[in-house]
Amino acid sequence: MLRDITLGQYYPVDSPVHRLDPRAKIVLAFLYLIAVFLVRDLWLYIPVALYLAFAAWMSKLPAALMLRSLRPMRILLAFTFILNLFFGAGTTELLRIGPVVVKQEGLMNAVHFSLRLVFLVTGSSILTLTTAPVTLTDGLERLASPLKVFKFPAHEMAMMMTIALRFIPTLVEEADKIMKAQTARGADFESGNLVKRAKAMIPLLVPLFVSAFRRAGDLAMAMEARCYRGGEGRTRLHVLKFRRRDAVAFLTMALLYLVLLLPGFIK
Amino acid sequence: MPLVLEQVSHAYRSGPQTTVALDKVDLTVRDGELLALIGHTGSGKSTLAQHLNGLLKPTSGRVLLDGQDINAGDANRRALRFQVGLVFQYPEHQLFEETVYKDVAFGPRNMGLSDAEIDARVREALALVGLDFGEISPRSPFELSGGQMRRAALAGVLAMRPRVLVLDEPTAGLDPRGRDFLLEDVQRLNRSGTTVVLISHAMDDVARLATRVAVLEKGALAMEGTAEEVFSQYDRLTRMGLDVPQGFKLARLLREGGLELAERARLEDIAAELALLIKGGDGDAA
Numbered sequence: 001m002l003r004d005i006t007l008g009q010y011y012p013v014d015s016p017v018h019r020l021d022p023r024a025k026i027v028l029a030f031l032y033l034i035a036v037f038l039v040r041d042l043w044l045y046i047p048v049a050l051y052l053a054f055a056a057w058m059s060k061l062p063a064a065l066m067l068r069s070l071r072p073m074r075i076l077l078a079f080t081f082i083l084n085l086f087f088g089a090g091t092t093e094l095l096r097i098g099p100v101v102v103k104q105e106g107l108m109n110a111v112h113f114s115l116r117l118v119f120l121v122t123g124s125s126i127l128t129l130t131t132a133p134v135t136l137t138d139g140l141e142r143l144a145s146p147l148k149v150f151k152f153p154a155h156e157m158a159m160m161m162t163i164a165l166r167f168i169p170t171l172v173e174e175a176d177k178i179m180k181a182q183t184a185r186g187a188d189f190e191s192g193n194l195v196k197r198a199k200a201m202i203p204l205l206v207p208l209f210v211s212a213f214r215r216a217g218d219l220a221m222a223m224e225a226r227c228y229r230g231g232e233g234r235t236r237l238h239v240l241k242f243r244r245r246d247a248v249a250f251l252t253m254a255l256l257y258l259v260l261l262l263p264g265f266i267k
Numbered sequence: 268m269p270l271v272l273e274q275v276s277h278a279y280r281s282g283p284q285t286t287v288a289l290d291k292v293d294l295t296v297r298d299g300e301l302l303a304l305i306g307h308t309g310s311g312k313s314t315l316a317q318h319l320n321g322l323l324k325p326t327s328g329r330v331l332l333d334g335q336d337i338n339a340g341d342a343n344r345r346a347l348r349f350q351v352g353l354v355f356q357y358p359e360h361q362l363f364e365e366t367v368y369k370d371v372a373f374g375p376r377n378m379g380l381s382d383a384e385i386d387a388r389v390r391e392a393l394a395l396v397g398l399d400f401g402e403i404s405p406r407s408p409f410e411l412s413g414g415q416m417r418r419a420a421l422a423g424v425l426a427m428r429p430r431v432l433v434l435d436e437p438t439a440g441l442d443p444r445g446r447d448f449l450l451e452d453v454q455r456l457n458r459s460g461t462t463v464v465l466i467s468h469a470m471d472d473v474a475r476l477a478t479r480v481a482v483l484e485k486g487a488l489a490m491e492g493t494a495e496e497v498f499s500q501y502d503r504l505t506r507m508g509l510d511v512p513q514g515f516k517l518a519r520l521l522r523e524g525g526l527e528l529a530e531r532a533r534l535e536d537i538a539a540e541l542a543l544l545i546k547g548g549d550g551d552a553a
Contacts, residue, residue: 174360180322181361184353185423186345186377203373206363210409 009069011129016245017059018130022139024246029127031253036119038260042108045115047259051252052123059130069125070118077114084110133165142240155231163219171212178207270296270319270351270431270462275328277314277486288314290486291328296431301454301463303473303494306483307508312466313356315483316433319464320351349378352429356436358420362408367398367419370408374427392426393419396452414445421452431462438469450476474498474512474533482507499530514538 017025032051039045056066070077090105128136141158148154179189182203189200277289288311296302296319306312317323318330321337321344329336337347355361364370371392375385393400396418403411408419417437424432434453438446446469454476457463467473473480473494480497482490484507490497498504498511501519505511514534522528526544531537 177355178361180317181353181355181358182373183322184320184348184355185361185374185427186348187373188345188377203361203363207361211360 009125009128010132011061011065012132013060015058015060015130017055017126017249019245020130020249021240021242021246022131022135023143023240024242024249025127025131026136026139026143028249028253029124031257032123033120035253035256035260036116036123038257039116041263042112042115044260044263045119047256048119051256052119052126054252055123055126059126061126061129065129066122066125069121069129073117073121077117080117081110081114084113134162137161137165138238138240155234159231167212167215170215171208174211175204175208178204269298271331272315272318273329273331275315275318275325275330277311277318277323278326288486289318289325292483292486292488294481294488294491296462296464297479299457299460299462300478301457301465301476303477303480304464304466304483305468305470305473305480305509306489310483311486312483313435314486316353316435316464316466319431319433320348320353322348322353345377349374349427350429351431351433352424352427353433354421354424354435354437356439357417358424358437359408359413359416361423362416362420365407366405367393367408367411367422368404370419371404371422371426374423378427388426388428389422392422395425395456396422397448398422414441414448417441417445418449418452421449425456429461431464432456433464433466435466436468437465438467438472446472468510470498470510470512471514471534474514475535482509494533495530 020028035051036048039048056063085102085106086100088103088106088109090103092104093101094104094107095102131139137158140161141154144152144154144157179187183189187200187203189197189204191197192200272292272294275289275292275294276287278285278287280286290311292311292315294315304312304315314323318325321330321342324338330338332347332350335342337344362370364373368389371389372385375388380388389404390400393404398404398415398418403415403419408416411419421434421437432453437449437453441449450472453463453465457476465473465477477494480490480492480494481488482497482504489507490500490503494512498515501511501515512534514531514537518528518531518537521541528537528540528544531540
């Protein structure tokens with residue numbers, strides 16, 4: 001039951017995109033998001049789609065996996081589409097069924113905003129699908145390190161994120177085990193009303209918290225035993241390096257921007 | 268009525284690959300026996316244990332209790348779990364109530380028993396694991412020692428009076444005293460009629476307690492028989508990365524040294540035979 005939860009959705013294959021510098025990928029993902037917002041005309045989604053398809057192909061990601069990232073969004077997507085379809089301003093009537101009116105501008109907006117959401121979500125999923133969570137936090141730490149000047153605790157944040165990510169699978173496994181152990185004693189997690197179900201969680205949550213605190217204590221001890229004293233003066237095993245392939249990736253992004261912005265200049 | 272596994276296979280998906288945890292296992296747990304399940308880490312012992320009370324469903328094959336398929340659509344799996352009690356590894360991690368009494372009562376309460384019946388069951392279960400009711404039952408389970416916590420957790424399962432008790436490495440992480448206490452509890456239970464399935468890495472315990480031994484390797488049933496039958500296949504077990512009881516090793520070395528000893532698994536039997544040999548062989552030794 002709990003195995004279905006995928007928090008770290010990293011897809012472990014070897015591809016040029018997987019090998020990109022995480023900092024480059026984070027910045028590229030950010031630039032991509034801006035690019036999606038730059039789209040004013042529907043037909044400009046074609047270059048965005050092509051770019052996305054190219055990135056997905058380079059990342060060796062199965063299409064089904066990327067589409068799966070849309071699943072949690074399906075309700076929001078439906079809302080966006082329906083609200084825009086029926087309640088948009090506009091003049092040209094396309095369809096009228098009783099009091100319900102569909103206008104041309106409404107339809108265009110519905111398609112436009114829905115596509116925008118789809119592209120935002122699938123595009124950013126490439127980042128999390130091709131970057132291992134620890135690498136991702138590593139990249140974030142390095143990107144945020146200039147903020148240390150303003151006393152922003154970049155290292156501590158990254159360390160906390162890394163530890164949290166590291167413990168998610170452990171805790172999921174632990175929760176699964178405790179759930180099974182209590183089920184073996186006749187606990188029922190799946191039926192009854194909300195209050196009953198919330199109460200049924202107590203036999204799961206208490207042992208889970210106890211073990212989380214125990215693990216946290218052990219980990220703190222183990223880190224101190226290895227002389228961890230914060231980020232000051234720590235060197236790294238894997239030093240991030242900006243390589244040629246990162247530059248190439250940025251070039252492709254520049255190309256996308258060129259295609260998106262060019263029509264504006266020509267006019 | 269026995270608990271029967273018929274061609275049980277279990278596969279699960281993790282990311283892109285499918286892992287086969289159990290591969291067409293045929294195994295019968297006979298009434299009243301103490302069946303030891305041994306195998307290398309990752310051989311599927313724990314997965315098999317979870318099939319015995321329906322926590323996991325076989326991908327293919329059937330699990331039968333009293334001739335009924337426990338995973339059939341109309342089967343009452345909850346009632347089944349009260350009949351086949353499963354004690355997980357480190358069961359003390361499942362303790363959660365304010366007092367030991369309440370924690371042990373959790374199972375019987377889920378069974379919908381009356382308060383009087385629950386009280387009787389809690390007293391009985393705590394007595395079975397050798398914990399003093401007056402002293403232990405009002406205390407918080409988190410105040411107990413490791414060995415006591417483990418036994419309180421075991422009592423939590425015993426309070427449901429299961430006919431079959433499945434124990435997944437019950438002695439892992441206990442000190443020798445705690446281990447001996449716990450194994451005594453298990454043996455006592457088995458003698459009083461409860462069928463026991465014991466998963467263990469401690470081969471000496473297996474040799475001493477088990478009436479039958481089943482060996483799993485890579486999810487498949489590799490061997491099955493009495494402790495003597497299984498442990499006499501020393502080389503095969505070693506190849507699987509499994510150990511044999513110390514007594515068995517000693518007997519083997521003595522045999523290699525020229526002594527004539529029968530294949531026995533229990534330390535006591537080997538010692539008795541040795542004593543006989545030494546006493547009876549006085550004349551030769553001189």
